[in-house]
Amino acid sequence: MTVILFAIPLFFLLIGIELYADRKRKTGYYRTNDAITSLSAGVLSRIVAIGHQLIPFTIYVLFFDAVAMFELPQAWWVWVIAFVAYDFFYYWNHRLGHEMSILWAAHVVHHSSEDYNLTTALRQTSGAVFSWIFYLPLALVGFTPEMIITVGALNLVYQFWVHTQHITTLGWMEKVFVTPSNHRVHHAQNRIYIDKNYGGVFILWDRLFSTYMPEKEEEPVVFGIRGALKSFNPLWANLQIYSQLAKDSYYTRSWTDKFRVWFGRTGWRPADVSERFPKEKLPLSNFRKYHPHIHKSVTRYSLLQHVIMLGAALYFLLNLDTLSGMQQMAIVLTVVVMSIQNGFILSQSKLALALEGPRLLMFPLLWIASGIGFAAWCFALSSVVGLVMLLFAVRYSNYRRPIEEVRLSTEPENLA
Template identity: 55%
Template sequence: MNFILYAIPIFFLLITIELVAEKWLKTDYYRVNDAINSLSSGVLSQMTGLLKAFIPFTLYLMVFEYIQVFTLPNHWWVWVFAFIAYDFLYYWNHRLGHEVNVLWAAHVVHHSSEEYNLTTALRQTSGSILSWVFYLPLAVIGVDPVILISVGSLNLIYQFWVHTRHIPKLGWYENYFVTPSNHRVHHAQNEIYLDRNYGGVFIIWDRIFNTFQAELDDEKPIYGVRKALQSFNPLWVNMQVYTQLTRDAYRAQRWQDKISIWFRKTGWRPADVDAKYPLAKTDLSKFKKYDFALSLRAKLYAILQYTIIVGLGLIVLLSGDALVFWEQLTIISFIVFSSYSLGAFLDGKAYCTLLEAAKNISLVGLVYLITLPTAMQVGFAIAGIFALLCLVLLIRIQPLPKAQVHSNLAPKDVFK
């Protein structure tokens, strides 16, 4: 059983509580553009997951059916064993996700935020189907697919709460389990913190395999990645490293480099490509967050658009059986387009208003093409019309100034 769907309301409740804490404690851990990018990445991950899950899960079923060595009963101790074994395999999946180019291309999505809050936990990749390979040993020893999905979802749910800066070190608990403190280290790009603390639930694997690093009082974590995303578009965050690897493979002279680059250590580039097309890395001594200021009205509009995206996503997740394949595919395609358009809006692209207008108009027509209850059709149609009115009446349609790349200086407020 996949428990993640049932945990979604709890996720948003905890995010709300953290936002209240943000206001109460006067911290500065949230930005609307960054948070919506994280949340939109989460929606995209769930949608694409529906399309790509069939192949890897079928592979697990085939191994379980034809290659399993033992037949494990459905007893409590099997669930406990599977939970621990899954986390051990997750450690290696996660670690290699940082150490191999093609795996990092997918996992970088989760590390691309320059903030660290509970929305960061939902910033998940849409581009990887390779992670299932790491869990095939569980099929060989006879762990039922239902148990695998269950413990996997519980592992992911546990990881949600550690993405916060509001919880300090937790004493003895730090020695055995992943906590907010030691996971803050994992998301930091400081040299001393780089590529540390890979555990999902248990931190003991990092201690055993010498990849543990405690959070230091005199070394404040700087979040993000060395080759910064410089965008609030969730589609670009999913494609950034894949695009760079493809370029490098195309530009490489030696065919061996064209192939091996995908499986080399993260950051490796062919010598000829690196010399001719050097890539700049973030200078942490001069680090400033990528930002693009939006007016309050623009922020509210972005939140409205994200709410519509979430509503459509929940329809696919909760009512998928009532929809035929082309209807599911149509909604998912619209969500992908909406996420791209909203990302362009958050980045202040000059063409974003045209995309947003087209999206809002399309939404009104979309809901009547899909088999939905009348109340839902009316609700989404009203939302689309209202969003279009907001775009026309509250947002000035004009070319937008270029976003401030890695600057804490407040750029000109737009959409006034």
């Protein structure tokens, strides 16, 4: 967690540089709605992780003390081996995350963006509660728990920079490391690219276990998932597949299939359920990015609320030790509600926009009542600015227009 917390300023600096390059080159790799959803999902994931981050460490300690065959020294070469070995287990963790339905339900969040930029890297799941199981063998052979947690964090930080379209290919590196090009393939929904390139740092594992696919010039990557999310709600991004699996499991008449829905191969559905509730699979050429048109004033309002939410989340992460339980609850509630509410607004919900007025009044009061102090007054001030922008947004928005979805890959000028 500490490594990731220290990396946050670097993440935002690189996002700023990529955003500048995007505007300068007019590449259209960023859409406000999609980027906001990615960052909101990242924030929710970090907050949920606080609740269970001690579990892996505690279990590694117990496992290390009870059954470790050796205690490896803290030498530099042990760290290098730990880093490489962790990536090997990451490969299998990630591969199963795609191949088994219940694990895909958690991992899908990371793939639900239909854009590909550095914010996509931060679109992380809130549901990966059990992934620590994959790294237990490291504790068994004597890597210390601190080492496993640290190389795990470094592995995650490495994966950030590969989520960009501004770097084409990198020569010999393509053969050894996970690069922007071969990770773009991993985020594709094109048939030939599906279930390829699972590596975190090294692409060697994919080459070894026959899941490697280079990016092909004749097959441009279409980013996203076949069963599109069609929402900017980060909570729904986390629940979408669980909900589908629960429905299939409920409706199938076979008891073994009720189990297999969760633990079978991703995409498999019981015959009776897929007959009763068929899923239409349109050809990829028909794919359109989910992009409801909303008025610029509403987008600007959403962006401001998103920045305020990020500030509140950062304040929470940096002051966790000094905040009381009540204060923590007030901030977490604020961050969660603001993220979901903003997702609905970007998805063109009139109700969400209507609820913004009461929210802007209630949450600063909650902060003040919780005794948060100076930060609460800053939050209240930002809410007053928000209220003025909200009035403009409601007054000038063409909010009654029906939802339109547009293809953006060839129309960057449609950026919100």
